[in-house]
Amino acid sequence: MKKNTRRNFLYTAGTCALSGLLFTGCKTLDTMNKMLEVVKIDAGPVSSSQVQSLVKTGQAVAKTFESFTPEQEYYIGRTVGATALGRYPPFNNPMANTYINVLGQTLAAASDRPDTFAGYRFQIQDSDEINAFAAPGGFIFVTRGLIRCCKDEDALAAVLAHEISHVQGKDGLRAIKQSRITSALTIIGLEGAKQFGNKNLAALTRTFEKSISDITNTLIVNGYSRTSEKKADIAAIEILNRVGYAPQGLLEMLTQMQARLKPGTPDFAKTHPSPHDRILALEPWIGPYIPYPQPQPRLERFTKYIAWV
Amino acid sequence: MDRSMSVQVRQGHVRKTPTFLGIIVERLSYGDKVLILKDKGDWLDIKVEGTGTRGFMHISALTTKKIVFNPGDEEAKKTATSDEFALAGKGFNENVEDRFRADNPHLNFAGIDRMEGYGVSEKQMRQFLFKGQLIFKGENP
Numbered sequence: 176m177k178k179n180t181r182r183n184f185l186y187t188a189g190t191c192a193l194s195g196l197l198f199t200g201c202k203t204l205d206t207m208n209k210m211l212e213v214v215k216i217d218a219g220p221v222s223s224s225q226v227q228s229l230v231k232t233g234q235a236v237a238k239t240f241e242s243f244t245p246e247q248e249y250y251i252g253r254t255v256g257a258t259a260l261g262r263y264p265p266f267n268n269p270m271a272n273t274y275i276n277v278l279g280q281t282l283a284a285a286s287d288r289p290d291t292f293a294g295y296r297f298q299i300q301d302s303d304e305i306n307a308f309a310a311p312g313g314f315i316f317v318t319r320g321l322i323r324c325c326k327d328e329d330a331l332a333a334v335l336a337h338e339i340s341h342v343q344g345k346d347g348l349r350a351i352k353q354s355r356i357t358s359a360l361t362i363i364g365l366e367g368a369k370q371f372g373n374k375n376l377a378a379l380t381r382t383f384e385k386s387i388s389d390i391t392n393t394l395i396v397n398g399y400s401r402t403s404e405k406k407a408d409i410a411a412i413e414i415l416n417r418v419g420y421a422p423q424g425l426l427e428m429l430t431q432m433q434a435r436l437k438p439g440t441p442d443f444a445k446t447h448p449s450p451h452d453r454i455l456a457l458e459p460w461i462g463p464y465i466p467y468p469q470p471q472p473r474l475e476r477f478t479k480y481i482a483w484v
Numbered sequence: 485m486d487r488s489m490s491v492q493v494r495q496g497h498v499r500k501t502p503t504f505l506g507i508i509v510e511r512l513s514y515g516d517k518v519l520i521l522k523d524k525g526d527w528l529d530i531k532v533e534g535t536g537t538r539g540f541m542h543i544s545a546l547t548t549k550k551i552v553f554n555p556g557d558e559e560a561k562k563t564a565t566s567d568e569f570a571l572a573g574k575g576f577n578e579n580v581e582d583r584f585r586a587d588n589p590h591l592n593f594a595g596i597d598r599m600e601g602y603g604v605s606e607k608q609m610r611q612f613l614f615k616g617q618l619i620f621k622g623e624n625p
Contacts, residue, residue, distance in 0.1 A: 244547075245492050246514070247576040253596050254584060260592035267598070276602040281609045284504035285620065287526065290493050290545035298599045314599065328616065363575045380583045383576050387584075419618035470617040 240348040242360055245312070248348060249292035251386060252312030255347065256298075258391050259308045259316050263300035266319055266484065271299055274480035278328065279315060279335045285417040286336075287410075288343040295342070297335065299484060305436060305443045307334060308394050309341035311348050319484045321443065324431040327469050328477040329424030333411060337425070340410035346403050350393035351386045358382040398446030405448075405456055412460055421467035422460075429454050430464065488533070491516045492547040492570070498539035502527030505610055505620060510537045515551035515572055 243251070266272075279297040283289055295313035300306075305320040315338045325331040341347065362379045393399060399407075412422045433450035436443065447453075454464075491512045499506035502524050510532055512518070518541065522529035527540045550569040585593055613620050 243576070244570045244572075246494075246572065250576040250578070250581055253593070254581060254591070256596045256599070257591040257593045260595040261590060265592070265595045265598070272602060277604050277608055277612045280604040281612055281620075284609065288544045289504055289542050290496070292493050293600065294603065296599045296602055298595070298602075314596065359575060363571060376579060376583060379575070380580050380587075383580050383584055384587075386576075417621045419613070419620060473616040473618075476616070 239353075240345060240351055240356060242356065243348060245292035248345075249312040251348070251351075251383075251390070252310040252314045254383070254387050255308075255310035255390050255394065256314035256316070258387065259310060259314075259394070260298070260300070262395060263302040263304070263306070263316070263318055266299040266301035268299070268484070271481050271484055272297070274476070275299060275317070275331075275335070278332060279339070282332060282336050282414050282418055283313065283339050283342075286339050286343050286414050291342065295339065305432060306446075307338055307443070309338040309347065310394070311342065311345065311390070313339075313342050315339065315342070320435075321432075322481060322484050324435055325424075325428050326431065327424070327427075328473050329415070329420045329467065329469065330428040330431070331424075331477070331481070332415060332418070332420045333422070333425035333428050336411035336414040336420075337407050339414060340407035341399070341403070343410060344403065344406060346399050346407070347390045347394065349403075350399075351389045355382050355386045355389065359386070395446070401448050404453070408453060408457055409460060412457075423464060423467045426454055426457065426461060426464040427467075429457075487520050487548070488517050489520055489528075489530075489546040489548055490551045491518070491545060492549075492551065493545050496541060496545045498530065498532060498537055498541055500539060502529075502540040503620075504542070505606055505613075506540065508606070509539045510535065515553060518546065 275297045280295050283295040291313040293312065295315065297315045297317065299322065300316050300318045302318040303320045304318055305324060306318045307321050308316045310316070315335065317334060317338070321334060322331065325334060359379065359382045362375055362382065398404075408425065411425060415422045415424065429450040432443065433454075436450070438444070448456075491514055494514055496512035496514075496516065497508045498510040498512060498518075500509050501507070512532065517533040518528075518530040519533060520528050520530055521538075524540065526543045528543055528546065529538075530541050531538050547570065551572050552569045553572045581593075585591065612618075
């Protein structure tokens with residue numbers, strides 16, 4: 176009963192204040208009701224500053240994944256990353272991880288989205304399975320199995336550039352269902368000038384958990400759409416060209432991957448189009464495979480720092 | 485063009501030239517404001533509000549929204565809609581992560597913290613490109 180009374184109070188306070196502030200009566204009330212239904216929380220009596228905050232987030236219902244700030248994307252990415260590391264543990268060789276970070280962060284600097292909230296980071300995962308994940312905000316994971324598909328630095332650069340392209344396209348955030356986005360933004364609006372109360376924090380954490388599930392289900396279980404994968408391959412070619420790598424490295428890696436993928440394994444094969452199909456789709460952009468030169472110093476550092484993993 | 489933008493990343497770099505390998509002339513914090521003098525593709529010719537430093541910043545580090553650290557402050561009250569401001573440190577934040585972590589102790593956040601330590605400097609990048617005989621064409625794409 177108490178909860179209902181509070182909710183009614185919020186409706187009333189919100190309605191009065193909103194009609195005074197916005198002069199849009201029914202439409203605003205409808206928006207408010209939708210917001211409050213979605214979050215299903217005990218908001219408690221609201222102050223005028225809280226109502227003002229609600230007005231400001233009044234468009235939350237219509238918002239998309241783009242409404243998450245880079246800072247929020249970062250926290251989503253950390254948790255998606257922690258989940259990815261739960262699936263395959265980190266391979267903690269400092270030399271190999273430093274190498275992959277210098278390579279990866281140089282590629283990211285040449286992307287269309289070089290600045291994320293806390294920058295791009297790369298981590299090798301200790302698994303023979305062929306797989307890679309790009310979590311929002313720039314946390315990128317590559318298994319030892321996938322690194323073994325790369326015979327040189329240009330091929331490995333192609334793998335990383337593909338994953339950077341998923342971050343650039345915010346493909347992870349796109350996987351979050353609209354209802355979570357609406358919930359999250361509504362709760363943030365309810366917060367007013369105060370820190371989150373326990374109940375609001377609990378509600379927001381539930382929304383967070385569901386958002387993470389949306390992303391990990393897409394990343395790990397279902398994979399992105401074929402359109403997203405093709406876009407990521409094409410964006411990767413652009414990044415490789417900007418840094419000076421041969422885009423042919425992507426074809427080289429895919430050819431190796433085709434030879435190494437085992438049917439029925441729970442890895443890249445399940446979440447990506449077949450390497451053969453990707454090679455065919457890339458032909459108009461790269462042309463057929465032709466060998467590309469590999470300067471000796473580049474080959475030597477690849478052999479020294481990472482080829483052995 | 486004479487508009488203000490805010491830094492939307494943890495650390496924003498103002499560079500001497502419009503390229504990622506350009507020399508950093510000032511480091512800005514989340515929420516700092518810059519004045520846009522000229523668009524130069526994805527690189528913006530800017531002046532830092534306060535210090536007056538001139539340089540270039542990549543558009544991905546900036547937002548037209550005001551970054552508000554306290555939604556009760558005057559600045560937030562003055563803005564009309566959420567399209568015009570973003571609440572720093574709100575929403576999915578450290579508190580939410582802490583609460584989530586308490587319920588999911590099996591997840592490897594220590595691994596993520598370690599991963600965040602793998603920062604790379606521009607100097608390392610320049611050496612990497614030079615030694616690998618790579619020509620960075622990332623500037624002014």
